[in-house]
Amino acid sequence: xxxxxxxxxxxxxxxxxxxxxxxxxxxxxxxxxxxxxxxxxxxxxxxxxxxxxxxxxxxxxxxxxxxxxxxxxxxxxxxxxxxxxxxxxxxxxxxxxxxxxxxxxxxxxxxxxxxxxxxxxxxxxxxxxxxxxxxxxxxxxxxxxxxxxxxxxxxxxxxxxxxxxxxxxxxxxxxxxxxxxxxxxxxxxxxxxxxxxxxxxxxxxxxxxxxxxxxxxxxxxxxxxxxxxxxxxxxxxxxxxxxxxxxxxxxxxxxxxxxxxxxxxxxxxxxxxxxxxxxxxxxxxxxxxxxxxxxxxxxxx
Amino acid sequence: xxxxxxxxxxxxxxxxxxxxxxxxxxxxxxxxxxxxxxxxxxxxxxxxxxxxxxxxxxxxxxxxxxxxxxxxxxxxxxxxxxxxxxxxxxxxxxxxxxxxxxxxxxxxxxxxxxxxxxxxxxxxxxxxxxxxxxxxxxxxxxxxxxxxxxxxxxxxxxxxxxxxxxxxxxxxxxxxxxxxxxxxxxxxxxxxxxxxxxxxxxxxxxxxxxxxxxxxxxxxxxxxxxxxxxxxxxxxxxxxxxxxxxxxxxxx
Numbered sequence: 148x149x150x151x152x153x154x155x156x157x158x159x160x161x162x163x164x165x166x167x168x169x170x171x172x173x174x175x176x177x178x179x180x181x182x183x184x185x186x187x188x189x190x191x192x193x194x195x196x197x198x199x200x201x202x203x204x205x206x207x208x209x210x211x212x213x214x215x216x217x218x219x220x221x222x223x224x225x226x227x228x229x230x231x232x233x234x235x236x237x238x239x240x241x242x243x244x245x246x247x248x249x250x251x252x253x254x255x256x257x258x259x260x261x262x263x264x265x266x267x268x269x270x271x272x273x274x275x276x277x278x279x280x281x282x283x284x285x286x287x288x289x290x291x292x293x294x295x296x297x298x299x300x301x302x303x304x305x306x307x308x309x310x311x312x313x314x315x316x317x318x319x320x321x322x323x324x325x326x327x328x329x330x331x332x333x334x335x336x337x338x339x340x341x342x343x344x345x346x347x348x349x350x351x352x353x354x355x356x357x358x359x360x361x362x363x364x365x366x367x368x369x370x371x372x373x374x375x376x377x378x379x380x381x382x383x384x385x386x387x388x389x390x391x392x393x394x395x396x397x398x399x400x401x402x403x404x405x406x407x408x409x410x411x412x413x414x415x416x417x418x419x420x421x422x423x424x425x426x427x428x429x430x431x432x433x434x435x436x437x438x439x440x441x442x443x444x445x446x447x448x
Numbered sequence: 449x450x451x452x453x454x455x456x457x458x459x460x461x462x463x464x465x466x467x468x469x470x471x472x473x474x475x476x477x478x479x480x481x482x483x484x485x486x487x488x489x490x491x492x493x494x495x496x497x498x499x500x501x502x503x504x505x506x507x508x509x510x511x512x513x514x515x516x517x518x519x520x521x522x523x524x525x526x527x528x529x530x531x532x533x534x535x536x537x538x539x540x541x542x543x544x545x546x547x548x549x550x551x552x553x554x555x556x557x558x559x560x561x562x563x564x565x566x567x568x569x570x571x572x573x574x575x576x577x578x579x580x581x582x583x584x585x586x587x588x589x590x591x592x593x594x595x596x597x598x599x600x601x602x603x604x605x606x607x608x609x610x611x612x613x614x615x616x617x618x619x620x621x622x623x624x625x626x627x628x629x630x631x632x633x634x635x636x637x638x639x640x641x642x643x644x645x646x647x648x649x650x651x652x653x654x655x656x657x658x659x660x661x662x663x664x665x666x667x668x669x670x671x672x673x674x675x676x677x678x679x680x681x682x683x684x685x686x687x688x689x690x691x692x693x694x695x696x697x698x699x700x
Contacts, residue, residue, distance in 0.1 A: 328544035329544055332545075336537070337530050339530050347546060351546075
C-alpha cells in the first residue's frame with residue numbers, strides 16, 4: 148500500500164488551476180504595461196511634456212494637462228489631508244471605542260468609500276457649483292458668473308471628498324501603530340491629551356500618515372468621473388487659476404480617444420498621455436511602498 | 449516618626465460590573481518604599497494606578513471612596529488630573545521610552561511644563577539621569593535614540609524621565625519584572641537611594657525583592673488588602689494566615 152504511489156490527478160488539477168489564474172493576473176499587468184509603454188515611448192520627449200497642444204489638438208504636447216493634474220492633486224491634498232487627519236484623531240484618540248458617534252462616523256466613512264465616483268461628480272456640481280458657488284456670486288459679485296461654474300477649486304474639493312475615506316482610514320491605522328504604552332507614559336508625566344497627541348502620537352505616526360496620503364493622492368490623480376462636471380476642460384490656451392477650468396491627464400486621454408477630430412492621427416499622443424499618467428501613479432505608489440517599507444524596518448529594530 | 453503621604457479610605461473600584469478592589473484603606477508613609485505584593489489579578493496594580501488616576505483612561509472603571517494625598521482627595525471634582533500626575537509619577541512594567549533621543553526623553557516632561565531655557569534643561573536632564581544612576585552610561589551619547597539602549601538601561605531612563613518632572617511620589621508597576629538579574633539589582637539599589645527624596649510605591653511579583661527594598665509591605669488578595677505592616681513583620685511574623693501562606697509559597 149505504501150509503495151503504491153498514485154498520481155493525485157485532482158490535486159494536480161486544482162494546483163494547476165490556481166496557478167493559472169495567478170498567472171493570468173501577471174499576464175494582464177505585463178500586457179497592459181508593454182502595450183502602453185511601447186505605444187508611448189516614441190512620443191515621450193521633453194517637448195511633449197512641456198508644450199501646449201497645437202493644430203487643433205492633433206499635435207504638440209500635454210503640458211497643461213500635467214500642470215492641471217498637479218494642481219488638482221495639490222489642492223485636493225491641502226483640503227483632504229488635514230480634514231481627514233483631524234477626523235482620524237477624533238476617532239482614535241477621543242471617541243470611545245464603541246460609542247454611537249464613533250460607530251456613526253465609521254459607517255459614514257465606509258459609505259463614502261463605496262459611493263461611485265460619478266456620484267461625487269454630481270454632488271460636486273450640485274453642492275459646490277450650483278449652491279456654494281452661486282451663493283458666492285450673488286453675495287460678492289452681484290450675480291455675475293464667477294464661482295458658480297466648473298473650475299479647478301470645485302473639482303479639487305470634489306476630489307478631496309472622494310479621497311477622504313482613504314485618508315481617514317489610513318491615518319487611523321497609522322495612529323493606532325503608536326503603542327498605548329507611549330500615550331500612558333506621556334500622560335503619566337503630566338502631559339495633557341493634546342500634548343500627548345501632538346508630541347508623541349503624531350510624530351510617531353508621521354510616515355504612516357504620509358503613506359496613506361500618497362496612496363489617496365495617487366487614486367485622485369487617475370480619477371476622471373468626479374471632475375467631468377466640476378472643472379475638466381477639453382482644451383485651454385492658458386494655464387488655469389482657481390476659478391478657471393483646467394486640463395487634466397485622465398480627461399485628456401478620454402477626449403483624445405473619443406472626441407478628437409482625427410483619432411487615428413492622435414494615437415501617439417493618446418499613448419504618450421496614458422504613459423505619463425501611468426508613470427505618475429506608479430511613482431506615487433512606489434514612494435508610498437518605500438515609505439511603508441522604511442517604517443516596517445524601523446519598527447522591527 | 450513617619451508622616452503619611454497617601455491615605456486611602458474605603459476605596460472601591462469596579463471594572464464594569466466586576467468588583468476589583470474592595471474597601472481598601474491604607475496609609476502609605478512619606479519617603480519610604482512601600483511594596484504591594486500578591487498573586488496575579490489580586491488588584492495590586494489596579495490599586496497602584498488609582499493613586500495617580502491612570503485608571504481614568506479605562507472607560508469601564510468606576511471608583512468610590514477617597515484617595516487622600518497630602519490631605520487632598522484626588523478624586524474630588526475640582527482636581528486637575530494633569531497636575532496630579534506631575535506630582536505622582538509612574539514607571540511602567542514594560543519600559544516605554546519615546547522614539548526620541550535620550551536627551552529628549554528626559555526633557556519631555558520639563559518641556560511640557562513650559563521650561564525651554566536650554567541651560568536649565570541641560571541641568572535637569574543631567575540631574576535626572578544621575579539620580580537614576582544611568583548618567584555615566586549615556587552622558588556621551590545623549591543625542592542617540594533611546595531605543596538603542598538595553599532593556600535595563602531603558603527602564604532606568606524611564607525612571608529618570610519620571611524624576612525629571614520632580615514628582616513627590618513615584619509609583620512603580622513591576623519595574624524590574626522584564627529585566628535580567630543584574631539590571632534588576634541596579635534598579636533595586638536605585639529604588640533604595642530614591643526614597644531619600646521620594647515616596648516610592650512599588651508593585652512586585654518578587655517577594656525577595658519586596659523584602660530587600662521595602663520598608664512596608666501590603667499583601668493583596670482577591671481585591672482586598674489582607675495585611676499591611678512593616679516589611680520585616682510581614683515576612684517574619686505575619687498576623688494573617690493568608691499572608692503567611694503566600695509568603696511561604698503555599699499558594700500564589
